[in-house]
Amino acid sequence: MPTVSMTVNGKAVSREVEPRTLLVQFLREHLGLTGTHVGCDTSQCGACVVHVDGRSVKSCTMLAVQADGRVVTTIEGMAAADGTLHPIQAAFRENHGLQCGFCTPGMVMSVADLLKNNPSPTEREVREWLEGNICRCTGYHNIVKAVLAAAEALRGAPAHAAE
Amino acid sequence: MLSDGIGAPLRRKEDRRFLTGKGHYTDDINRPGQTYAYFLRSPHAHARIRGIDKTAAEAAPGVLAVLTGEDLAADGIGGLICGWMIHSKDGSPMKAGPHPALAQGKVRYVGDHVAVVIAETLNQAKDAAELIEVDYEVLPAVVSTAEARTSPVRVHDDIPANTVFEWELGNKAETEAAFSRAHHVTRIDLVNNRLIPNAIEPRAAVGEYDSGMDTFTLYTTSQNPHVARLVLSAFVGLAPEHKLRVIAPDVGGGFGSKIFIYAEETVCAWAAKKVGRPVKWTAERSEAFLADAHGRDHVTHAELALDQDGRILGMRVHTTANLGAYLSTFSSCVPTYLYAPLLSGQYAIPAIYAEVDGVYTNTAPVDAYRGAGRPEATYVVERLVETAARELGMDPAELRRRNFIRPDQYPYQTPVIMTYDCGNYEASLSEALRLVDYENYPRRKAESEARGRLRGIGFSCYIEACGLAPSAAVGSLGAGVGLWESAKIRFNPTGNVLVYTGSHSHGQGHETTFAQLIASQLGVPTEQVEVIHGDTEKTPFGMGTYGSRSLAVGGSALYKAAEKIIAKGRKIAAHLMEAAEADIEFKDGKFTVAGTDRSKTIQEIAFAAYVPHNFPAGVEPGLEESAFYDPLNFTFPAGCQICEVEVDPDTGVVEIVNFVAVDDFGKIINPMIVEGQVHGGIAQGIGQALLENCVYDPESGQLLTGSFMDYSMPRAHDLPSFKVGMTITENPSNPLGVKGCGEAGAIAAPAAVMNAVTDAIGVNDLQMPASPERVWQALQRGRMAQAAE
Numbered sequence: 001m002p003t004v005s006m007t008v009n010g011k012a013v014s015r016e017v018e019p020r021t022l023l024v025q026f027l028r029e030h031l032g033l034t035g036t037h038v039g040c041d042t043s044q045c046g047a048c049v050v051h052v053d054g055r056s057v058k059s060c061t062m063l064a065v066q067a068d069g070r071v072v073t074t075i076e077g078m079a080a081a082d083g084t085l086h087p088i089q090a091a092f093r094e095n096h097g098l099q100c101g102f103c104t105p106g107m108v109m110s111v112a113d114l115l116k117n118n119p120s121p122t123e124r125e126v127r128e129w130l131e132g133n134i135c136r137c138t139g140y141h142n143i144v145k146a147v148l149a150a151a152e153a154l155r156g157a158p159a160h161a162a163e
Numbered sequence: 164m165l166s167d168g169i170g171a172p173l174r175r176k177e178d179r180r181f182l183t184g185k186g187h188y189t190d191d192i193n194r195p196g197q198t199y200a201y202f203l204r205s206p207h208a209h210a211r212i213r214g215i216d217k218t219a220a221e222a223a224p225g226v227l228a229v230l231t232g233e234d235l236a237a238d239g240i241g242g243l244i245c246g247w248m249i250h251s252k253d254g255s256p257m258k259a260g261p262h263p264a265l266a267q268g269k270v271r272y273v274g275d276h277v278a279v280v281i282a283e284t285l286n287q288a289k290d291a292a293e294l295i296e297v298d299y300e301v302l303p304a305v306v307s308t309a310e311a312r313t314s315p316v317r318v319h320d321d322i323p324a325n326t327v328f329e330w331e332l333g334n335k336a337e338t339e340a341a342f343s344r345a346h347h348v349t350r351i352d353l354v355n356n357r358l359i360p361n362a363i364e365p366r367a368a369v370g371e372y373d374s375g376m377d378t379f380t381l382y383t384t385s386q387n388p389h390v391a392r393l394v395l396s397a398f399v400g401l402a403p404e405h406k407l408r409v410i411a412p413d414v415g416g417g418f419g420s421k422i423f424i425y426a427e428e429t430v431c432a433w434a435a436k437k438v439g440r441p442v443k444w445t446a447e448r449s450e451a452f453l454a455d456a457h458g459r460d461h462v463t464h465a466e467l468a469l470d471q472d473g474r475i476l477g478m479r480v481h482t483t484a485n486l487g488a489y490l491s492t493f494s495s496c497v498p499t500y501l502y503a504p505l506l507s508g509q510y511a512i513p514a515i516y517a518e519v520d521g522v523y524t525n526t527a528p529v530d531a532y533r534g535a536g537r538p539e540a541t542y543v544v545e546r547l548v549e550t551a552a553r554e555l556g557m558d559p560a561e562l563r564r565r566n567f568i569r570p571d572q573y574p575y576q577t578p579v580i581m582t583y584d585c586g587n588y589e590a591s592l593s594e595a596l597r598l599v600d601y602e603n604y605p606r607r608k609a610e611s612e613a614r615g616r617l618r619g620i621g622f623s624c625y626i627e628a629c630g631l632a633p634s635a636a637v638g639s640l641g642a643g644v645g646l647w648e649s650a651k652i653r654f655n656p657t658g659n660v661l662v663y664t665g666s667h668s669h670g671q672g673h674e675t676t677f678a679q680l681i682a683s684q685l686g687v688p689t690e691q692v693e694v695i696h697g698d699t700e701k702t703p704f705g706m707g708t709y710g711s712r713s714l715a716v717g718g719s720a721l722y723k724a725a726e727k728i729i730a731k732g733r734k735i736a737a738h739l740m741e742a743a744e745a746d747i748e749f750k751d752g753k754f755t756v757a758g759t760d761r762s763k764t765i766q767e768i769a770f771a772a773y774v775p776h777n778f779p780a781g782v783e784p785g786l787e788e789s790a791f792y793d794p795l796n797f798t799f800p801a802g803c804q805i806c807e808v809e810v811d812p813d814t815g816v817v818e819i820v821n822f823v824a825v826d827d828f829g830k831i832i833n834p835m836i837v838e839g840q841v842h843g844g845i846a847q848g849i850g851q852a853l854l855e856n857c858v859y860d861p862e863s864g865q866l867l868t869g870s871f872m873d874y875s876m877p878r879a880h881d882l883p884s885f886k887v888g889m890t891i892t893e894n895p896s897n898p899l900g901v902k903g904c905g906e907a908g909a910i911a912a913p914a915a916v917m918n919a920v921t922d923a924i925g926v927n928d929l930q931m932p933a934s935p936e937r938v939w940q941a942l943q944r945g946r947m948a949q950a951a952e
Contacts, residue, residue, distance in 0.1 A: 035184015101181025102415025
């Protein structure tokens with residue numbers, strides 16, 4: 001079995017895995033990082049979004065071996081070490097942008113990528129970007145509100161970049 | 164009042180764990196020695212099983228067991244049940260075919276459970292499943308709702324015409340008489356499209372058996388763990404109730420689909436004992452599409468009789484309801500008692516008669532999905548009323564006003580069972596008209612037309628019966644259970660509080676709302692209140708969460724338990740302060756001797772209760788109380804949605820450009836959470852109206868919409884932001900004055916959207932979902948009809 005090594009949430013990890021292991025399986029089953037969820041089998045729902053080298057990726061659609069040597073951030077790596085929520089997490093809470101919480105980690109990770117590249121999105125741009133993240137609870141209304149609020153918060157605090 | 168108590172938009176207590184990836188969903192749970200289950204499912208819609216050869220699969224690497232329906236039968240494990248008996252109009256009981264957790268003799272839909280492989284790894288289980296040889300005799304299938312009764316195919320060999328029941332409600336003779344007096348009759352044919360619930364968390368289960376204790380533990384994605392335990396014990400025969408613990412931890416959305424007791428969790432628990440190891444199963448999304456209970460699927464003809472002033476005289480409705488291949492847990496009550504009793508809507512209708520035929524088809528079971536029967540009823544009523552207004556040349560708001568039940572008519576007895584206890588429909592309509600800016604609608608329509616777009620406006624004035632439900636009432640209608648709820652409040656010696664509820668939160672925010680309720684009533688800060696739910700060993704027996712019942716029924720149980728806490732605290736306080744019990748007042752967390760400044764906090768009383776060195780005689784130590792609450796009536800949330808759309812006549816694409824919802828949910832505990840529930844419901848309703856449709860191939864019975872690539876889920880860019888308003892009439896039937904808010908959005912929205920689209924295109928004959936193709940074709944039909952005139 002091949003060994004894969006990568007940096008996950010700032011920590012170097014190394015495991016032997018079957019070659020067919022998906023990145024999401026590696027995170028959930030080998031590292032116990034169960035914050036990244038699986039909601040479909042066709043790369044549609046976005047519950048599994050993580051960052052690989054700073055870009056949002058559906059971790060159900062990437063093999064663990066493809067992430068060898070790369071830097072991965074999951075939802076568990078977003079809050080500060082002292083527990084302070086990332087501004088995107090805080091905005092989701094403040095604006096009730098989550099209900100059951102299952103799509104939420106993928107949403108937050110996806111939004112972090114959006115706001116890194118587009119710090120001042122319009123409502124339309126937010127809605128277009130979230131095409132790859134399905135939420136069944138919120139009707140997206142409060143998610144969109146949360147993203148716009150997070151964008152504003154992040155613009156006001158440039159030191160705390162989207163990642 | 165506390166700043167975070169009743170009425171405050173308190174930010175949710177559960178959010179931190181969800182936002183930081185620290186939730187505990189069923190698939191996050193792994194037990195030592197765990198094995199994996201994989202279900203072999205039927206590739207055929209209808210087939211006889213002539214034999215199953217599992218030799219090769221059993222010999223495959225890592226396989227512990229390959230189990231089939233024969234093994235279930237040999238162990239005396241019974242079939243899955245439907246818990247609501249419906250009687251046909253001739254008095255005969257509904258015809259329920261057998262529903263084994265693994266097929267016995269026949270498979271009846273694509274995705275039906277044929278066998279399960281238990282293996283060391285999931286991949287080994289999947290690989291072995293491919294080695295199972297099933298000898299199928301493929302039979303013709305029937306999937307169409309409309310054709311189920313006339314098809315020569317029999318889904319269950321001994322059930323003629325695939326008819327589960329032929330049910331009726333209302334007074335036929337009075338309704339016929341009303342129609343004979345009518346000045347105008349509006350007729351409409353409607354399809355309420357079949358939906359697939361698609362909570363984003365797939366269903367999952369981990370079954371575990373402790374041979375030393377002879378106990379089972381089942382972790383499962385359930386909205387009602389006690390009901391699951393009851394069914395698995397009393398009917399399936401898995402284990403006695405006291406030997407089975409069901410835990411529903413964080414659950415990622417339900418929308419009804421996680422109420423039911425399914426084959427997979429049954430098999431995981433049973434198989435755990437057989438292989439002597441924990442057994443885990445997590446649905447793939449494709450399995451969720453195939454085998455989660457679907458929703459809706461009605462074919463309806465409805466008629467409305469009106470007099471010359473636009474007053475409604477009567478309504479008659481005939482519906483065929485597709486129940487799928489097996490009767491799921493509550494399937495039979497959805498198109499009957501959760502449907503026809505709502506056909507009076509918000510209107511004073513003297514006579515109503517409804518007939519509903521429930522039918523079997525070779526499709527997945529159909530059961531409650533957000534709204535469950537009430538969206539179907541609202542769709543019938545509100546499309547009829549809007550159509551009538553158009554035919555009579557009346558403003559649709561005015562026709563509704565003319566027929567509203569007035570605030571001075573409560574309690575109002577409808578001709579179809581329900582007694583509405585309060586409401587003010589004019590108030591919610593007026594507020595919705597204000598929010599949508601109805602006055603300037605003609606200007607907006609002209610602007611759209613100038614841009615080559617067709618603009619339409621549609622109304623939906625809904626009512627629902629929720630807060631399910633008075634036990635005696637539902638028992639008289641055939642329910643196999645009572646629908647009360649339970650609560651327990653435990654003060655700890657240090658003054659913080661554990662609140663146990665028999666209801667279950669899977670996104671609704673109970674941990675926050677119930678904490679606010681208790682904080683307000685007992686005067687304890689919300690951060691010192693912890694709400695516990697979802698574990699049959701921790702919480703008192705409860706009926707779970709569906710039918711917008713948690714606050715109205717579960718919250719009322721909590722209220723009663725808190726009243727008992729206060730009553731006991733008063734006795735202790737009186738003793739400690741050497742006063743008469745009658746002189747003790749309780750307010751804002753303090754027991755005070757009336758007219759003095761002598762007081763004790765509830766935390767001091769709690770401490771004294773656990774360290775009872777100085778304690779009133781005859782009072783038990785401790786401060787912990789339970790309560791059960793059986794509601795006096797259903798609750799009747801009601802309101803008005805108005806939708807404005809623009810249609811591109813060249814493409815048929817519909818855009819929602821203005822969407823208003825005004826709801827009367829009674830007293831509001833947390834307005835932020837309530838608005839969130841409304842948003843989510845509206846999105847599901849818009850999804851039904853414009854996007855979502857479950858399609859089976861009529862010949863083969865294959866599911867054609869079996870993935871997120873084929874089934875159109877509402878995405879962020881499909882939806883607008885919503886304008887949400889509230890009007891309030893406090894509910895007189897429960898101590899909190901609340902009604903329930905979980906389903907309203909999904910109940911009202913389909914009619915509002917379809918009324919708007921049909922208004923825009925000037926063609927009323929249009930079924931959901933109003934896809935661009937269907938809208939474009941309707942436009943062409945309209946043009947041809949115009950040309951022919």
